Amino acid sequence: MAASHQHHTVSQGAGLLYGMPAVLILCLLLIVLYTAAAYDSSRRYRRWPMYRTLLWTLGVLAAGSAVGGPIAYRSHDMFTAHMAGHLLLGMLAPLLMVWSAPVTLLLRTLSVSASRGVTQFLKSRYIVFISHPVTASFLNVGGLWILYSTDLFALMHEHLWIQVLVHVHVFFSGYLFTASIIYIDPVSHRFSYKLRIIVLLMALAWHGILAKHLVGSPPAGVPANEALDGSMLMYYGGDVVHAILITLLCYHWYRSTRPRAAATDISRTVT
Amino acid sequence: MADSKMHDDKPDVLKRNMLSGILFGVGLVAFLDEMVFHQLLHWHHFYDQSTTEAGLVSDGFFHAFSWLATIGGLFLFADLRRRNIFQRQAWWGAVLLGSGLFQLYDGTIQHKWMRIHQIRYVENVGVYDWIWNLTAAGLIIVGAVLVLRSRRLHQSRGER
Numbered sequence: 001m002a003a004s005h006q007h008h009t010v011s012q013g014a015g016l017l018y019g020m021p022a023v024l025i026l027c028l029l030l031i032v033l034y035t036a037a038a039y040d041s042s043r044r045y046r047r048w049p050m051y052r053t054l055l056w057t058l059g060v061l062a063a064g065s066a067v068g069g070p071i072a073y074r075s076h077d078m079f080t081a082h083m084a085g086h087l088l089l090g091m092l093a094p095l096l097m098v099w100s101a102p103v104t105l106l107l108r109t110l111s112v113s114a115s116r117g118v119t120q121f122l123k124s125r126y127i128v129f130i131s132h133p134v135t136a137s138f139l140n141v142g143g144l145w146i147l148y149s150t151d152l153f154a155l156m157h158e159h160l161w162i163q164v165l166v167h168v169h170v171f172f173s174g175y176l177f178t179a180s181i182i183y184i185d186p187v188s189h190r191f192s193y194k195l196r197i198i199v200l201l202m203a204l205a206w207h208g209i210l211a212k213h214l215v216g217s218p219p220a221g222v223p224a225n226e227a228l229d230g231s232m233l234m235y236y237g238g239d240v241v242h243a244i245l246i247t248l249l250c251y252h253w254y255r256s257t258r259p260r261a262a263a264t265d266i267s268r269t270v271t
Numbered sequence: 272m273a274d275s276k277m278h279d280d281k282p283d284v285l286k287r288n289m290l291s292g293i294l295f296g297v298g299l300v301a302f303l304d305e306m307v308f309h310q311l312l313h314w315h316h317f318y319d320q321s322t323t324e325a326g327l328v329s330d331g332f333f334h335a336f337s338w339l340a341t342i343g344g345l346f347l348f349a350d351l352r353r354r355n356i357f358q359r360q361a362w363w364g365a366v367l368l369g370s371g372l373f374q375l376y377d378g379t380i381q382h383k384w385m386r387i388h389q390i391r392y393v394e395n396v397g398v399y400d401w402i403w404n405l406t407a408a409g410l411i412i413v414g415a416v417l418v419l420r421s422r423r424l425h426q427s428r429g430e431r
Contacts, residue, residue, distance in 0.1 A: 197343075201335055209331030215318040232317055239338065246339055250346040259354055 023068025059096030094174035103185035140177040153219035211235040291347035292365025298341025364417025371410030
């Protein structure tokens with residue numbers, strides 16, 4: 001129907017921007033920059049852990065594979081591929097990248113005055129506002145609700161610039177949300193575990209509700225059987241990322257409530 | 272004597288064991304439900320056309336909660352062990368209690384009222400419903416008995 005015509009014109013337009021070379025160069029650049037900073041930081045201060053560089057690399061590749069390459073190519077005419085892209089770009093990549101502590105690395109690499117500038121920026125009212133767990137989850141899950149239940153999904157496949165904006169929003173809101181729930185990098189205001197757990201629960205629930213809601217009322221142009229497959233991928237694929245997120249949050253809680261006797265024991269063995 | 276400092280943390284110990292056990296129980300039964308009835312037997316369906324909107328919301332919240340409960344319950348369990356306040360009987364009782372409560376909720380409110388999905392798509396689904404809900408009631412009773420027995424045991428020890 002109209003949808004297939006729509007998709008056809010799109011995949012050609014999308015090919016221009018999301019062609020492999022551009023995405024590949026950007027990914028390589030990000031990985032090289034992080035690795036160089038990690039190397040520099042290891043030489044000047046304490047050793048920067050290798051696994052963080054690995055996490056960053058995997059995160060960048062996950063994001064890159066969602067916007068360039070076969071998944072990105074198929075996502076214009078196949079809802080399941082679109083959803084795989086969403087999982088990679090909006091959930092897995094942000095998790096891996098937050099976990100790799102890029103802000104800490106940046107602060108360690110920059111000069112004192114430059115890193116003071118970065119800290120000032122991170123403390124600005126705008127950043128503090130959007131990185132509140134509640135704001136961040138509205139931006140993240142709320143954005144998805146708008147994408148799938150309004151005409152935005154159809155518009156995204158007609159206009160390239162809307163598609164780029166949607167992708168940028170999906171990634172950054174995913175990053176913001178992850179960083180507002182688990183604290184790896186320095187945070188200006190730390191919220192309690194209780195608040196973060198409740199917000200996380202709400203966000204996960206509405207993500208699952210949206211996934212099943214898509215079966216009954218799929219976005220315009222998505223056939224019913226594809227909507228079901230995409231929905232199941234969103235529901236169960238989301239579970240995997242959520243489980244990692246919950247485990248990290250619980251682990252941080254577990255570490256923070258360590259009984260005092262054990263705490264001194266461990267600090268003794270470490271130093 | 273009743274308010275002695277020594278006994279102040281006693282109810283807290285039981286509460287912590289209960290919280291860990293109930294959470295893990297809810298998570299465990301949700302996990303078994305997903306694995307056995309959705310994935311292995313294919314009795315349960317991912318989506319049923321007659322699901323109410325309230326059913327979708329309830330399913331979403333319980334699904335999210337079950338992950339949090341499983342993982343959080345296990346971390347709380349590790350915390351009990353670390354503090355040497357793990358009470359085996361109370362904990363297992365709470366696991367059964369949590370499992371039973373969730374299964375009863377699932378079997379009555381979610382399956383019957385919100386019509387998320389049926390246990391099995393057959394004519395005599397009533398039989399399945401009865402077995403499901405009676406099992407849930409059984410789990411609740413055995414769980415409660417274990418918790419109460421454990422509490423009495425620890426109380427009598429505490430008084431000595």
